Amino acid sequence: MDTLLRSRAYRLRRPHFSDATAPVEKPLPLWILYPLFFVAVYLSHWSLLRLPYFWDEAGYYIPAALDFFRTGSLIPHSTLTNAHPPLPSVLLAAWWHVGGLAISGTRTFLAMIAAAALLGAFRLARQLAGPVVAALVTLLTALYPVWFAQSTMAHADLFAAAFNLWALSCYFGRFVQESSGRNAWAAAILFSLAALAKETAIVTPLVLALWEFTLLVTETGGRQVQARLVWLAALLVPVLPLAGWYVYHFHATGFVFGNPEFLRYNATANFSVARVAVSVWHRVVHLTVHMNLYVPVAGTVAVLWIPARKARAALLAALRPAWMALGIVLAGNALAFSILGGALLTRYLLPMYPLVLLACVIVWQSRGSRVLYSLSALTTVAFLAGLFVNPPYGFAPEDNLTYRDFVLLHASAISVIVHRFPDATVLSAWPATAEMQHPELGYTRRPIRTVAIDNFDREQIEHAEQDPGAYDTALVFSTKWIPPPGRFSLSRATERSDARYFDFHRDLKLEQIAELLHGDVVWQASRNGEWAAVLRFPSSLDAISSRSLPYSNKHP
Numbered sequence: 131m132d133t134l135l136r137s138r139a140y141r142l143r144r145p146h147f148s149d150a151t152a153p154v155e156k157p158l159p160l161w162i163l164y165p166l167f168f169v170a171v172y173l174s175h176w177s178l179l180r181l182p183y184f185w186d187e188a189g190y191y192i193p194a195a196l197d198f199f200r201t202g203s204l205i206p207h208s209t210l211t212n213a214h215p216p217l218p219s220v221l222l223a224a225w226w227h228v229g230g231l232a233i234s235g236t237r238t239f240l241a242m243i244a245a246a247a248l249l250g251a252f253r254l255a256r257q258l259a260g261p262v263v264a265a266l267v268t269l270l271t272a273l274y275p276v277w278f279a280q281s282t283m284a285h286a287d288l289f290a291a292a293f294n295l296w297a298l299s300c301y302f303g304r305f306v307q308e309s310s311g312r313n314a315w316a317a318a319i320l321f322s323l324a325a326l327a328k329e330t331a332i333v334t335p336l337v338l339a340l341w342e343f344t345l346l347v348t349e350t351g352g353r354q355v356q357a358r359l360v361w362l363a364a365l366l367v368p369v370l371p372l373a374g375w376y377v378y379h380f381h382a383t384g385f386v387f388g389n390p391e392f393l394r395y396n397a398t399a400n401f402s403v404a405r406v407a408v409s410v411w412h413r414v415v416h417l418t419v420h421m422n423l424y425v426p427v428a429g430t431v432a433v434l435w436i437p438a439r440k441a442r443a444a445l446l447a448a449l450r451p452a453w454m455a456l457g458i459v460l461a462g463n464a465l466a467f468s469i470l471g472g473a474l475l476t477r478y479l480l481p482m483y484p485l486v487l488l489a490c491v492i493v494w495q496s497r498g499s500r501v502l503y504s505l506s507a508l509t510t511v512a513f514l515a516g517l518f519v520n521p522p523y524g525f526a527p528e529d530n531l532t533y534r535d536f537v538l539l540h541a542s543a544i545s546v547i548v549h550r551f552p553d554a555t556v557l558s559a560w561p562a563t564a565e566m567q568h569p570e571l572g573y574t575r576r577p578i579r580t581v582a583i584d585n586f587d588r589e590q591i592e593h594a595e596q597d598p599g600a601y602d603t604a605l606v607f608s609t610k611w612i613p614p615p616g617r618f619s620l621s622r623a624t625e626r627s628d629a630r631y632f633d634f635h636r637d638l639k640l641e642q643i644a645e646l647l648h649g650d651v652v653w654q655a656s657r658n659g660e661w662a663a664v665l666r667f668p669s670s671l672d673a674i675s676s677r678s679l680p681y682s683n684k685h686p
Contacts, residue, residue: 170245180237184536211383297320302456412468527660548578556603591647
């Protein structure tokens with residue numbers, strides 16, 4: 131049956147279509163497209179290439195890579211080890227040996243990785259639906275705010291997404307051409323590299339392996355059984371290198387999955403029915419609504435009422451096994467990331483967004499060129515708007531260009547401290563404490579003494595107020611983006627559950643912080659809802675001069 135479907139899909143994909151969306155016989159080689167993709171990513175991120183490192187870049191990934199670069203240790207020592215696999219550190223360190231440690235060089239390398247990931251998405255889409263769909267899926271993926279923001283950020287998720295998409299292109303290629311053991315083992319290697327980039331990338335090959343096993347026990351036929359056994363084995367291979375990494379990590383640290391607090395926050399504390407149910411809801415929103423993704427999804431639902439063209443309907447039917455596998459991958463990842471990870475960061479789903487867009491664009495194409503191009507244009511406008519216009523609910527700054535506002539505010543605040551108060555001891559919260567302690571992150575040329583608190587809610591500020599002699603300056607800032615008071619907010623309905631399960635808190639206003647700490651606001655600025663300020667406490671100078679405080683070593 132699989133062979134029949136592949137043969138039927140191949141015949142349907144031959145260029146006897148009269149419409150402009152028909153695929154060509156000899157596709158353009160991918161090695162020609164890659165430089166074009168890289169140039170497009172690089173130029174579109176030009177204004178972001180010199181930004182200092184942000185949030186988890188500064189808190190884990192860059193310190194871990196620097197540790198490997200300087201000492202060759204796969205286990206980071208300048209930040210808390212959390213058992214993340216070492217491939218991103220190895221690749222970043224290799225690049226630094228070639229191009230140096232400049233931040234702009236690092237972000238250029240990440241743009242290269244992003245271009246490779248887009249090329250994998252292009253290959254996958256072209257195999258299933260031809261070059262026009264592939265071009266549109268690639269364009270929309272590159273513009274989707276979450277993807278765009280992550281394209282030059284040193285998170286493991288970008289590396290994992292690149293390997294995952296290429297592996298998926300090998301897997302889904304079997305639905306339009308004869309499967310071979312060569313493709314299966316190429317997928318095994320690529321999925322293994324994805325798992326060594328980010329441990330949670332193992333989810334995709336495992337859910338596909340479960341799907342292959344299900345088909346294996348429900349179907350008959352010698353050739354089909356043999357092919358499924360090959361793919362089942364290939365999809366289970368990535369477990370081995372990931373298990374090997376954990377064995378090494380246990381040998382080196384005594385912990386399998388990182389320090390106990392990391393394991394509790396990201397796994398063991400999450401096993402409750404209520405939390406999983408709330409997380410599933412958030413993940414469904416992330417895959418269908420977040421950052422204007424509702425535009426292509428709603429458009430797809432709407433055009434389902436329009437009958438598909440006969441030839442395209444036949445192609446959709448022929449590719450039904452691919453649709454099933456696509457649904458399995460999306461559902462498996464949504465469920466897995468509703469359990470794993472203490473924070474519901476959208477970047478964990480980074481390789482899933484091209485799949486959502488692929489499904490949408492294929493449906494649009496089946497309804498004709500007018501629908502295809504109209505909805506593609508509308509989605510393009512929506513995604514471009516999403517880069518700059520924040521939604522009416524709270525979200526992580528790294529989901530669009532809000533992270534740029536965050537970084538620029540922190541850079542300005544730290545510059546004020548360096549130039550006006552060079553001997554200051556600064557009260558602040560992470561990640562600003564790391565930004566001031568580590569010059570390699572791009573905010574300061576010399577370390578600044580810090581005193582750390584967890585955040586700027588009332589409890590933490592009152593705790594800091596009890597020891598006013600410990601600091602003479604404070605850097606306070608918005609730790610998350612939420613709609614300003616008085617504006618419409620969809621996230622108010624979930625604040626209670628978010629506070630219970632996902633560490634949501636409300637920071638005090640700047641005026642309240644200054645009043646409680648008895649400080650003077652000497653500098654403040656805001657950008658698109660993000661804000662930062664520097665407070666000064668003259669009365670504490672005598673207390674500070676009588677002793678020397680060590681740097682804070684608090685890390686996330």
